[in-house]
Amino acid sequence: MRLLVVEDAGDVADAITARLSRHGHVCDKAGTLDEARQLIAVQPLDLIILDINLPDGSGFDLVRELRRQGNETPVLVLSARMGVDDRIDALDSGADDYLVKPFDLRELEARVRAVARRRHGETDAVLEAGDIRFNTATRQVTVGGTACELTRREQTVLEILLNARGRVIPKEDLHARLFGLDEEAGLNAVEVYVARLRKKIPSDSLDIRTLRGLGYQAFVKSNDTRI
Structure with a gap:
């Protein structure tokens, strides 16, 4: 799959892309919403892994923007704040899944696979x-x-x-x-x-x-x- 990792913490973005690349995924990185918009506009994507707190705004805004445009690319939200209200906001904005920081990269991989399976109508791995x-x-x-x-x-x-x-x-x-x-x-x-x-x-x-x-x-x- 082709993935876009939107994360302003360079070490976190590097760890995610390195791990997922080893499993055959092509990963692009963006550190801001503006960079993410530019990459989304020029490349077909299978999944967006999106941090919520970014230097130029909230990741929720990008999810809502994509859904208003009719872009149904699955979005997996990452956030250090994931109380009940935060999870509701993530799902209501159009996100497909969420993961609380800090997280285990193995769980991230499993969630990426799960989102991909749902997209293709699969029930198992x-x-x-x-x-x-x-x-x-x-x-x-x-x-x-x-x-x-x-x-x-x-x-x-x-x-x-x-x-x-x-x-x-x-x-x-x-x-x-x-x-x-x-x-x-x-x-x-x-x-x-x-x-x-x-x-x-x-x-x-x-x-x-x-x-x-x-x-x-x-x-x-x-x-x-x-x-």
């Missing part, structure tokens, strides 16, 4: 398509019960395709979810990772089709139906 199983918590992929070793970015491509349920994923969308703003990688890099995934996942389990000018679409081959 395992994505299944045909004989492919992808545990998003452990990042373990199996095909027909046999472990399939994938790199972090190969896992990300597979996760996006499995969540897409047969929809066409534009190459630009895949690129945005694979590489951060500070990484120099052209669109051709997407083709490289898709090609690697094709080689590692048996063709009788998953067919990743290239639709020129449109993007990629994945099908389960075992029963000839779309994911």
Whole structure:
């Protein structure tokens, strides 16, 4: 997933992004509401992790602003103040979840996964398509019960395709979810990772089709139906 961490405490933001990046997520950082607005305007996002107390205002204002604009990107609120009234304000403003500081990074990871599952209509941490199983918590992929070793970015491509349920994923969308703003990688890099995934996942389990000018679409081959 592509995440935006809006947090003015540099050490906290660095710890969050380092932890989540190790699990295949692409993380951008913003230290103010203004920086966050600029990044939101130019990049598709799967989740925003948002501190409430920021130098130029309240994170609640940003959540309300996004919802008024029809932007339904999930928001996970972070705050050192989370009494009952604070939690009510977070949810009423349009936030999807909240976490009280200080927090354990493992709990943050679990909440990120939970928000992502709700967004895609999943009920547990395992994505299944045909004989492919992808545990998003452990990042373990199996095909027909046999472990399939994938790199972090190969896992990300597979996760996006499995969540897409047969929809066409534009190459630009895949690129945005694979590489951060500070990484120099052209669109051709997407083709490289898709090609690697094709080689590692048996063709009788998953067919990743290239639709020129449109993007990629994945099908389960075992029963000839779309994911």
